[in-house]
Amino acid sequence: MIYSDEGQLKTTYAADMVIFPLAQDRTLFAILMLLAFVGIPALALAGIPPFHADYIFKAILTPFLILSLAALGLNILVGYCGQISLGAGAFMAVGAYAAFNFASRIPELPVLIAILLGGGVAAAVGVCFGVPSLRIKGLYLAVATLAAQFFFDWLFLRVRWFTQDSPSGSVSAPKLNVFGWHADSAVERYLLVLSIIVVLAALAKNLVRSDIGRQWMAVRDMDLAAEIIGIRPVRAKLTAFAVSSFIIGVAGALWAFVNLGSWEPSTFSIDRSLQILFMVIVGGLGSILGCFLGAAFVLLLPIMLDIVPGALGMPLSTDTVSNMTMFLFGALIVFFLVVEPHGLARLWVILKEKLKIWPFPY
Amino acid sequence: MKKLYLVGLAAALAFSVDSPARADGDQFIPILSYRTGPYAPNGIPYANGFVDYLELVNRRDGGVNGIKLAFEECETGYATDRGVECYERLKGKGPTGASFFNPLSTGITFALTEKAPADKIPLITFGYGRSESRDGSVFRWSFPLLGTYWTAADVIVQYIASQVGGVEALRGKKIVHLYLDSPYGKEPLPVLEAKAAKYGFSLTPMPVTAPGLEQKSQWLQIRQSKPDFVILWGYGVMDPTAMQEAAAVNFPRDRIIGNWWAGAEPDVAPAGEQGIGYKAVMLQHGAGRGKVHADVEKYVVTAGVSRSKPEEIGQVLYNRGLLNAMLGVEAIRTAQAKFGKRPLTGEEVRWGIENLKLDESRIAALGIEGMIRPFQISCADHQGAGLSRVQQWDGKTWKVVSDWIQADESLLAPMVKAAAQKYGADKSIPAFDCTKAQ
Numbered sequence: 001m002i003y004s005d006e007g008q009l010k011t012t013y014a015a016d017m018v019i020f021p022l023a024q025d026r027t028l029f030a031i032l033m034l035l036a037f038v039g040i041p042a043l044a045l046a047g048i049p050p051f052h053a054d055y056i057f058k059a060i061l062t063p064f065l066i067l068s069l070a071a072l073g074l075n076i077l078v079g080y081c082g083q084i085s086l087g088a089g090a091f092m093a094v095g096a097y098a099a100f101n102f103a104s105r106i107p108e109l110p111v112l113i114a115i116l117l118g119g120g121v122a123a124a125v126g127v128c129f130g131v132p133s134l135r136i137k138g139l140y141l142a143v144a145t146l147a148a149q150f151f152f153d154w155l156f157l158r159v160r161w162f163t164q165d166s167p168s169g170s171v172s173a174p175k176l177n178v179f180g181w182h183a184d185s186a187v188e189r190y191l192l193v194l195s196i197i198v199v200l201a202a203l204a205k206n207l208v209r210s211d212i213g214r215q216w217m218a219v220r221d222m223d224l225a226a227e228i229i230g231i232r233p234v235r236a237k238l239t240a241f242a243v244s245s246f247i248i249g250v251a252g253a254l255w256a257f258v259n260l261g262s263w264e265p266s267t268f269s270i271d272r273s274l275q276i277l278f279m280v281i282v283g284g285l286g287s288i289l290g291c292f293l294g295a296a297f298v299l300l301l302p303i304m305l306d307i308v309p310g311a312l313g314m315p316l317s318t319d320t321v322s323n324m325t326m327f328l329f330g331a332l333i334v335f336f337l338v339v340e341p342h343g344l345a346r347l348w349v350i351l352k353e354k355l356k357i358w359p360f361p362y
Numbered sequence: 363m364k365k366l367y368l369v370g371l372a373a374a375l376a377f378s379v380d381s382p383a384r385a386d387g388d389q390f391i392p393i394l395s396y397r398t399g400p401y402a403p404n405g406i407p408y409a410n411g412f413v414d415y416l417e418l419v420n421r422r423d424g425g426v427n428g429i430k431l432a433f434e435e436c437e438t439g440y441a442t443d444r445g446v447e448c449y450e451r452l453k454g455k456g457p458t459g460a461s462f463f464n465p466l467s468t469g470i471t472f473a474l475t476e477k478a479p480a481d482k483i484p485l486i487t488f489g490y491g492r493s494e495s496r497d498g499s500v501f502r503w504s505f506p507l508l509g510t511y512w513t514a515a516d517v518i519v520q521y522i523a524s525q526v527g528g529v530e531a532l533r534g535k536k537i538v539h540l541y542l543d544s545p546y547g548k549e550p551l552p553v554l555e556a557k558a559a560k561y562g563f564s565l566t567p568m569p570v571t572a573p574g575l576e577q578k579s580q581w582l583q584i585r586q587s588k589p590d591f592v593i594l595w596g597y598g599v600m601d602p603t604a605m606q607e608a609a610a611v612n613f614p615r616d617r618i619i620g621n622w623w624a625g626a627e628p629d630v631a632p633a634g635e636q637g638i639g640y641k642a643v644m645l646q647h648g649a650g651r652g653k654v655h656a657d658v659e660k661y662v663v664t665a666g667v668s669r670s671k672p673e674e675i676g677q678v679l680y681n682r683g684l685l686n687a688m689l690g691v692e693a694i695r696t697a698q699a700k701f702g703k704r705p706l707t708g709e710e711v712r713w714g715i716e717n718l719k720l721d722e723s724r725i726a727a728l729g730i731e732g733m734i735r736p737f738q739i740s741c742a743d744h745q746g747a748g749l750s751r752v753q754q755w756d757g758k759t760w761k762v763v764s765d766w767i768q769a770d771e772s773l774l775a776p777m778v779k780a781a782a783q784k785y786g787a788d789k790s791i792p793a794f795d796c797t798k799a800q
Contacts, residue, residue, distance in 0.1 A: 059450035063443070104788075157543055157569070167552045167781070168492070168545035170472045172789075184480070260446060261476035264469055264545050266572065267442055303447065306437070317669065318437040319397030319406075 003355040044187050057186035065193045066254045068295035071279040073247030079285035081240035082220030087145035088276040090152040093268035095122040095249025096256035103174045112178045115253040122249020123242045130241030156265040172262035284343025293344035388705040390456025391433040399439035400573045401598040403628040410670040411683025421661040427703045445470030458705045468546040479503045483708035488686040489645040494781035496745035499794045505715050505744045509645045514621045515550035516769040517750040519557045533562040541595035543569035574600025577607045585611040594620040605633035615639035626678035630755045638757045643750045646734045649760045651676040653729030693718050741799035
């Protein structure tokens with residue numbers, strides 16, 4: 001009843017093609033956006049806990065949004081185009097170091113442009129590493145992208161040009177100024193990241209609904225059949241690599257510039273790649289919503305599990321909590337994958353179907 | 363779906379309830395530690411020493427001038443992003459916020475160096491961190507107390523010179539710098555390179571990929587090139603592995619000199635016999651017990667609040683954690699003399715660190731005689747002392763084998779100045795005039 005599409009008739013092609021065909025979805029999305037852009041900053045201004053402190057913005061919301069963006073990028077490649085990649089961390093690193101070099105070598109360049117250029121460089125690199133995907137598939141491709149991971153780890157550690165001869169190999173980001181606006185406070189940074197993510201997510205959502213998105217999915221489902229019906233796999237695969245790497249590169253630059261402020265190559269190690277792949281798998285392959293759910297699960301659940309015993313007044317030592325967190329987190333991943341192998345996004349779809357016929361299921 | 367609601371409920375609970383600090387008290391001290399992960403064997407004794415000393419101050423003295431210390435640990439696992447999350451979580455705790463932070467990892471230090479000034483919380487990096495951060499006119503909030511990696515590198519080269527018969531004899535010698543490929547391992551390189559250019563020895567940097575279990579090819583290279591000395595800049599599991607590989611290629615252990623993070627019990631004990639003879643510089647202190655350890659036994663261990671194993675008390679890293687906590691507490695005491703006996707803000711504690719001074723009598727009163735030398739921190743010098751000694755592992759304990767060595771300031775000071783000024787220019791931080799420091 002709540003999610004019923006009764007009476008919602010489409011009379012034009014445009015109405016039939018909208019992103020959210022259901023009025024309920026549109027309302028929900030509008031509320032969500034209002035909450036994210038106005039509600040949360042307003043709560044922070046009003047000083048209502050937990051939004052009164054920087055913690056929720058700096059340590060929870062901003063990292064969550066940035067990693068969601070990285071998961072979104074990877075999902076385009078893995079979930080929509082079916083090309084398994086273990087190189088997400090590498091493309092994040094390319095985005096971060098490229099943005100760093102643009103911003104510090106051309107100080108006049110607004111940081112936002114540097115971040116986008118970082119994404120552009122990551123896209124170019126992604127296309128290069130996507131070329132092998134034309135000949136190799138599946139697990140073999142995963143190994144090829146793993147090579148990207150190790151190559152860029154090595155490159156940024158050893159070639160000092162990229163770190164501008166920083167003696168320790170650690171570099172720090174320039175101040176965040178976006179066309180004269182200095183994003184210094186936690187809320188401003190959150191809004192900056194949120195805006196970038198909303199724009200890129202909208203872009204991604206429209207891409208996967210378009211001609212090119214359908215080509216990706218055709219290649220994913222059966223590349224031979226796709227080729228026979230006239231889809232060029234070269235174009236489909238390489239565009240997927242480009243778009244995916246661009247988004248991941250922007251996420252990497254944001255992670256470095258906004259979240260950490262100073263970083264070293266180990267920030268974007270193989271662990272990061274796997275973390276993002278987990279987000280995509282747990283969230284749901286081939287779903288934009290899944291990226292956000294997956295990022296929330298993988299990033300926020302451990303932090304929450306870490307905080308809960310203290311909040312309940314249980315005097316557990318940090319190492320016990322840390323080990324328990326790992327154990328519980330692992331168990332929950334297995335649980336979710338057994339109960340719902342299509343990811344958290346699928347749970348949402350099931351919920352919507354149930355709500356459609358509630359309270360009179362037939 | 364019920365599960366999801368439960369998770370959501372737990373989330374709401376977790377974020378709405380501020381978890382209370384562990385002990386009752388007013389002056390809050392956050393502890394970033396790593397008791398899990400690849401470096402846990404090193405992180406555990408450090409954290410135990412740190413916590414034991416804070417407990418001691420609370421139990422023996424009733425806090426600092428009656429102000430109890432509250433503290434909370436946060437597990438970083440030595441990872442930068444988790445360290446940043448811990449920092450954000452703990453920085454606002456207690457009535458006056460965090461007193462100071464000990465990032466306890468070079469990566470976390472670099473990240474917090476960017477964040478702490480905005481939050482007005484000082485960073486104490488006891489024997490690590492950015493080497494140029496000892497210049498207090500640029501790094502107002504960073505305190506690499508009693509030693510930086512540049513100091514350590516300088517002292518190591520001086521010690522090698524003393525072994526071969528003076529700095530003139532260094533000419534033509536071959537030295538390998540075997541380091542963990544991370545900011546930690548790269549930090550000393552500029553000083554080693556400057557020293558190599560000055561004294562005419564050849565320096566071969568050899569990076570080892572973290573965590574450092576794979577060193578076969580590096581030691582093969584060492585066997586071929588037959589260097590006179592190897593400087594070991596490893597951490598955690600890399601160090602015992604280096605001992606084993608050195609034994610395998612028959613490189614004499616007493617010609618491997620480690621830095622002070624590669625000179626504790628967990629670095630050599632796992633290598634057994636193969637580690638005997640290995641040397642390392644000391645961050646002033648070494649292993650051993652003093653009066654303060656007896657107090658820890660009496661007030662903390664017998665009360666059953668210590669997590670330390672009996673043999674751990676007095677080990678190198680335990681002592682370092684203890685001294686780290688002690689320096690922080692003394693800084694709070696110094697600041698209380700100026701600002702009054704009440705819980706202090708990070709900004710006030712910063713003043714306390716910058717004016718921290720321990721003389722002979724204070725060191726004796728603290729019960730750490732022989733562990734550190736008298737020193738004084740100032741605005742211009744956030745390090746306070748550039749002294750070190752060399753110790754040697756005999757299979758059971760670390761033995762001090764050298765006299766005090768003073769780092770060569772004529773070389774280091776200009777390098778620190780230049781690096782700090784470059785950082786200040788990059789970040790457009792106006793240099794603070796230290797003559798106006800109050």
